[in-house]
Amino acid sequence: MTIETAATQGKKDFKTDGSALKGNYREYGLVLALILIMLFFQFTTNGVLFRPVNLTNLVLQNSYIIIMALGMLLVIVAGHIDLSVGSVSGFIGGLAAVMMVRWQIHYIPATILCLVMGGAIGAAQGYWVAYHKIPSFIVTLAGMLVFRGLALWLLGGQSVGPFPPQFQLLSSGFIPDFFAYPGFNITSMLVGIILVALMIYFSVRGRAKREKHGYEGEPFALFVAKNLIIAGIVLFLTYLLSSYKGLPNVLIVMSILIALFVFVTKRMTVGRRIYAMGGNEKAAKLSGIKTERLTFLTFVNMGVLAALAGLIFAARLNTATPKAGLGFELDVIAAVFIGGASAMGGVGQVMGAVIGAFIMGVMNNGMSIMGVNIDWQQVIKGLVLLAAVIFDVYNKNKA
Amino acid sequence: METILEMRNITKTFPGVKALNNVNLDVRKGEIHALVGENGAGKSTLMKVLSGVYPHGSYEGEIFYNGQEQHFRDIGDSEKQGIIIIHQELALVPLLSIAENIFLGNEPAKFGVIDWHVAENRTRELLAKVGLKEDPLTLITNLGVGKQQLVEIAKALSKEVELLILDEPTASLNEKDSDALLALLLEFKAHGISSILISHKLNEVGKVADRITVLRDGATIETLDKDEISEDRIVTSMVGRQLADRFPQREPNIGEVVFEVKDWVVHHHIHSDRTVINGINLNVRQGEVVGIAGLMGAGRTEFAMSVFGKAYGRKISGEVFIKGQKADVSTIGKAIDNGIAYVTEDRKTFGLNLIDHIKHNATIVNLGGVSHNGVLDDMAELKVANEYRRKTNIRSSSIYQKTGNLSGGNQQKVVLSKWLFANPDLLILDEPTRGIDVGAKYEIYTIINQLVSEGKSVLMISSEMPELLGVCDRIYVMNQGRLVGEMPASEASQEKIMRAIIRAEGKAS
Numbered sequence A: 001m002t003i004e005t006a007a008t009q010g011k012k013d014f015k016t017d018g019s020a021l022k023g024n025y026r027e028y029g030l031v032l033a034l035i036l037i038m039l040f041f042q043f044t045t046n047g048v049l050f051r052p053v054n055l056t057n058l059v060l061q062n063s064y065i066i067i068m069a070l071g072m073l074l075v076i077v078a079g080h081i082d083l084s085v086g087s088v089s090g091f092i093g094g095l096a097a098v099m100m101v102r103w104q105i106h107y108i109p110a111t112i113l114c115l116v117m118g119g120a121i122g123a124a125q126g127y128w129v130a131y132h133k134i135p136s137f138i139v140t141l142a143g144m145l146v147f148r149g150l151a152l153w154l155l156g157g158q159s160v161g162p163f164p165p166q167f168q169l170l171s172s173g174f175i176p177d178f179f180a181y182p183g184f185n186i187t188s189m190l191v192g193i194i195l196v197a198l199m200i201y202f203s204v205r206g207r208a209k210r211e212k213h214g215y216e217g218e219p220f221a222l223f224v225a226k227n228l229i230i231a232g233i234v235l236f237l238t239y240l241l242s243s244y245k246g247l248p249n250v251l252i253v254m255s256i257l258i259a260l261f262v263f264v265t266k267r268m269t270v271g272r273r274i275y276a277m278g279g280n281e282k283a284a285k286l287s288g289i290k291t292e293r294l295t296f297l298t299f300v301n302m303g304v305l306a307a308l309a310g311l312i313f314a315a316r317l318n319t320a321t322p323k324a325g326l327g328f329e330l331d332v333i334a335a336v337f338i339g340g341a342s343a344m345g346g347v348g349q350v351m352g353a354v355i356g357a358f359i360m361g362v363m364n365n366g367m368s369i370m371g372v373n374i375d376w377q378q379v380i381k382g383l384v385l386l387a388a389v390i391f392d393v394y395n396k397n398k399a
Numbered sequence B: 001m002e003t004i005l006e007m008r009n010i011t012k013t014f015p016g017v018k019a020l021n022n023v024n025l026d027v028r029k030g031e032i033h034a035l036v037g038e039n040g041a042g043k044s045t046l047m048k049v050l051s052g053v054y055p056h057g058s059y060e061g062e063i064f065y066n067g068q069e070q071h072f073r074d075i076g077d078s079e080k081q082g083i084i085i086i087h088q089e090l091a092l093v094p095l096l097s098i099a100e101n102i103f104l105g106n107e108p109a110k111f112g113v114i115d116w117h118v119a120e121n122r123t124r125e126l127l128a129k130v131g132l133k134e135d136p137l138t139l140i141t142n143l144g145v146g147k148q149q150l151v152e153i154a155k156a157l158s159k160e161v162e163l164l165i166l167d168e169p170t171a172s173l174n175e176k177d178s179d180a181l182l183a184l185l186l187e188f189k190a191h192g193i194s195s196i197l198i199s200h201k202l203n204e205v206g207k208v209a210d211r212i213t214v215l216r217d218g219a220t221i222e223t224l225d226k227d228e229i230s231e232d233r234i235v236t237s238m239v240g241r242q243l244a245d246r247f248p249q250r251e252p253n254i255g256e257v258v259f260e261v262k263d264w265v266v267h268h269h270i271h272s273d274r275t276v277i278n279g280i281n282l283n284v285r286q287g288e289v290v291g292i293a294g295l296m297g298a299g300r301t302e303f304a305m306s307v308f309g310k311a312y313g314r315k316i317s318g319e320v321f322i323k324g325q326k327a328d329v330s331t332i333g334k335a336i337d338n339g340i341a342y343v344t345e346d347r348k349t350f351g352l353n354l355i356d357h358i359k360h361n362a363t364i365v366n367l368g369g370v371s372h373n374g375v376l377d378d379m380a381e382l383k384v385a386n387e388y389r390r391k392t393n394i395r396s397s398s399i400y401q402k403t404g405n406l407s408g409g410n411q412q413k414v415v416l417s418k419w420l421f422a423n424p425d426l427l428i429l430d431e432p433t434r435g436i437d438v439g440a441k442y443e444i445y446t447i448i449n450q451l452v453s454e455g456k457s458v459l460m461i462s463s464e465m466p467e468l469l470g471v472c473d474r475i476y477v478m479n480q481g482r483l484v485g486e487m488p489a490s491e492a493s494q495e496k497i498m499r500a501i502i503r504a505e506g507k508a509s
Ligand SMILES: Nc1ncnc2c1ncn2[C@@H]1O[C@H](COP(=O)(O)OP(=O)(O)OP(=O)(O)O)[C@@H](O)[C@H]1O
Pocket: A399, B014, B015, B017, B018, B019, B037, B038, B039, B040, B041, B042, B043, B044, B045, B046, B088, B395, B396, B397, B405, B406, B407, B408, B409, B410, B435
C-alpha cells in the first residue's frame, strides 16, 4: 500500500524538477554575465570590441586557454588540479620549433610527435597521482618547474622560428572561401547557418523525445527563447567574423573539441564516471569504477590538450620562446572555476568553463583597448574570480 | 512537571519538499521524550530547526525554551542555552584524540594557549561519567562506533547541557552498547537533564521513553503517554495502518550451492601481521537467504568486503567458487562481473555520491544497462531511476533530489537500488536496515524475498537478531574472524546464537 502512495506521489512530483532546472539557471546566469560584460566593453571602448578584426583577434587570443580549460575541467571534476599546463605548453611549443626549424622535420609528423609527447607528459604526472596517490598539487607543481626548465634548456634561452607557413595556418589561417565575394566570406556564413540549423534540430528532437516518454522539460517559452537567443548570438558573431576574413581555423578546431567534450561529459559513461569519482571516490571505487585508470586518463588527456595549446600559441607568435605559456595555468584554472566547477571535485560543466574562459578573455581584451594598465587588469581579474566563486558558494549554502 | 521546551506550528520547506508542516512538540523538564516516525518524516529536520542548524527565519513557527521565545541563529546560540544535539552521523575528527575532539572549538586556554593538562583531566572525568574506559589521548579512529558514540555524549556533557538531543544514537550499536547508552540517559534524567531520543528501534523506545511523539509526512500525529506505549500502537500511528507481520511470508525454494568460499584468510589493512579473518568456509545456495550473525567487530564487514574484489584487507588467501567453478574476484570489477554485489553499511562514505542526484546514483554500477557503446540513453536512465525509486519507495521530491539531502533511511534505499539495478546473482547486504523505519524494513524484506524467488541468493549481515531469524533460511555465527556456528533458521534462536558466541569467546580467552 505504501508503494502505491509513493507511485502517485511520484507522478505529481515530476513537475517539480527543481534541481535539474536550477543547474541550468547557473549556466544561463553565466551567459548573461558574459553578454553584459561584452556590452559593457562595447560601450566603454566605443564599439571597438565588436569590430570584426577585434572579434577575430579575441578568438585567436583565447583559443589556447579554452582548449586547455576543456582538459582542466575534467581534471578538476575528478578532484585534482594541474598546475603544469603552462609550462608543458611552453615546452611543447619549444619542441615543435626545434623539430620543425632546427631539424627540418615535416610539420605533420612533428605535430603528431608533439601531441604524443604531451600525452606522455600527462601520463608521467598522472601515474604518480593515480597509482601512488601523490597529491596532484605537488606532482604538477614539480612538473611546472621541470618543464619550464626543460623549455629553457631546449631553446637554449633563445627564441626559435619562424615556423613553416603551413604550420602557421593552424593559428593564422581561415577556412577557405569558395565564393570569393569581396568583403564577405560566404562559406563561413553558410557554415554558421548550418551549425545553427543542426543545433535547433537536435534540441527540438531531444525535447520531442522527452515528451514522447511523458517527461516534462523546461517550460516551452523558455525553451524557445533559449534556442532563439543562442541562434541569434551565433549568427550575429558568424556574420561579424565573415565580414572580416571568415572563420579562423582555430575556431573550427576549438568548436569541434568543445562539442566533443560536452558530449563526453554529458552523454558518455566515461564522463559520468569521472563525475562520480570526483563526488565520492570511495563510493565510485566500490561501484566497480576503475578510479586509478580514470584519473590517469584525465591527466593524459590534459597533457595532449596542453600540447595542442602550445602548438597553437607557437604558431600564432610564429616563434617559440622560453617564456611561452608563462602563467597560462592561472588563466585556465580561473576559467574553470568562474565556470562553476567546485574545487572539491564532482561539479562543473564544459560550457561553463568555456564561457568562463571567454569572460576572462573579453575582460583582457576590453581592458587593453581601454588602456587599463596591466597591473590593474590583474587586480580586476582576480576580483572577478573571487566574486564568481563567492557567488557560487553563497548560492549553494542558501539552497 | 514544568515544560522546558515547546515548539509551535513549525513549518519548514525545502525547494520542492515540505519537510515539516505545522509540527508541535513539547518536552517536560527531566523527561526522556522519544521522537519516532518513518524515514523522511522530518525528525532530523525538526531537531535541526530546534538546535539552530536551520536558523530563525528559515522556518515558520515559534520555539519557546524555558518559557521564553528563542530565535537561534546558529548552533552556538542553542548551545548557550544548554541545548546540545548529537547528529545522526557522528561528527568526530578521526585523527584527533578523544580529548582534542571533546574540546574542539571549546579548548580550555589562556591567551590562546591550550592547557592540555586541564583538558585531559576534564576528559578523564567526563569519560568516567559516560562509563568509557579509554585514555584521553587515544585517537578516535582506534575506537569502535559504540565508544565513539559515548565520546559524543561526553562531548555534550562538557558543555552545560539541559536538553540533550540524540538522533538515532543506537542505530549502529550492538545490544550491549545500546543498553549502556540507554542506562546513561536514565541516569541523566535522574539529574534533571531532559532528552529527546530519535530511534527506529521501538523496543528501546518503549523501555526508556516517558512520552512519545509520532511524526508522519512532516506532521505531528500524536503524543503518547508512558502507559499508552506499546510497539503495535506506535507502529500503527507511524505507518497510518495496521502492520500485521513484521516479516513477509516466503516459500523457500532452495537449489544447488552457487557460491562458496573456502579457507578465506584476510589480514588487517594497515597492520598486515594481524589476522582479521581466519579460515572461513561458507556457502550459499540458489534461492537461499543466508545470514551472518555476530557482535559488532566480529569481522563480518571485513569478510564481505574482502570477498568483494579485495575491497578490504591485505594478504588475502582462499578460494571462491561460483556455481562450482573457481572464480576470480580479485578486483571489484571482476567481482561485479561474477554477479556479486555488496551493499555497504556505511552509505555516506562508501555508498553514495552525495552531491549528485538519485538518478545518477541509481545507475552508476550498471551504466552499461542504460547506454549503447558508451553513449548514455537518457530516456532509459530516467525510466530506470523512476522505476527503482518506486520499487524501493524512496521519498524524495523527484529523482533529481540530491542524495545528500535525503533522510538517512531514504539514502539507504538509493544504495540498495543501485545494486538491485546491477542485477546480481549474489547480493551481499551489510546491515541493510540500519536506520530504517518498520514499514520500509518490511519493504526491503519483500525485495529480498522477490530476489530469491527469482533464483538469486542473498547473504545478509545484520546485528539485529530478530531480523536474521525472521528473514534467513540459514544462519552462520561469526566471532573474532571465525565462524563459530551454523544453523538452519528453523532451529535458531537468539539464545542459541548468543551461546555460540559466548562459547567461542570463552575458548579464545
Ligand atoms: N537540505 C535538504 N534539502 C531538501 N530536502 C531535504 C533537505 N533535508 C531534508 N530534506 C527532506 O526533508 C524530509 C525530512 O527529512 P529528515 O531528514 O528530517 O527525515 P527523518 O525523519 O530524520 O528520516 P530518517 O529516519 O530516515 O533519518 C525528507 O523528505 C528529506 O528528503
